[in-house]
Amino acid sequence: MDDHVVVRRGIRAYLEVLEGVEVADEAGNGLEALDRLAAMAVHGELPDAVLMDLLMPKKDGVVATARITQLYPRVKVVVLTSFGEMERVHAALANGASGYLLKDAEPGEVVAAIRAAAAGDVFLAPAVARRLTQEIVSPPTGIGALTGRERDVLILVAQGCSNQEIADELVISERTARTHVSNVLRKLQLTSRTQAALVAVRQGLVSPQS
Incomplete structure (x- = not known):
């Protein structure tokens, strides 16, 4: 298929x-x-x-x-x-x-x-x-634990995108986008999208103006 x-x-x-x-x-x-x-x-x-x-x-x-x-x-x-x-x-x-x-x-x-x-x-x-x-053997931690797609999702979260907007941008289903966001929060040990946005800024993935 x-x-x-x-x-x-x-x-x-x-x-x-x-x-x-x-x-x-x-x-x-x-x-x-x-x-x-x-x-x-x-x-x-x-x-x-x-x-x-x-x-x-x-x-x-x-x-x-x-x-x-x-x-x-x-x-x-x-x-x-x-x-x-x-x-x-x-x-x-x-x-x-x-x-x-x-x-x-x-x-x-x-x-x-x-x-x-x-x-x-x-x-x-x-x-x-x-x-x-x-x-x-050596599981990655922090930002290094994110896949390329999850980094993209983190950037879009930091830009204030909703799950549906993330789905539209990445051409995936809203359910898949929601799963990616959950995985990002879990891997970074965060509890909110706001915290995720701050991490993205600190890591230089997006600028503070985004």
Whole structure:
């Protein structure tokens, strides 16, 4: 499931020539993916695994992953995205994803992830696995604990943006924006958006006039 047609068609073309792999369908966004799966469920034709992009219109991949694993527990979701941000990795895995690949993954990695998911295993891209291990050994603190997206959210909070305005600016759902704000406050051990704004000013992320 990816909102870029070229990416979807390229992946599909590669998978269709593999022995033991059958492509059931494709979708351009999370909502469409859920609709397609609902139609398949009616006919008892659910796939073993779904390749899911995290950033898509209408319903993002994290939310879609959560719904798929809730509605169809036996369908495994492998996240395929160009974003290496750890917060997204955590969110996807927390919502039931069975694998995480970056879009620059080799074709063999994609196949390995799909087959691992179908077998009930979890597959993580080597770069992602190394980063997760590093976080366990020496978890970051303060501003250093924020992902790039969370820094963007912190800046927008400091500029007085509401959750909906943050969502509009970053092209994400309001719910996702709200989650990012909560994560920022939690990581910085703050209790209010005003405190977050002051931190952003002290760290030089925004000017006092913002």
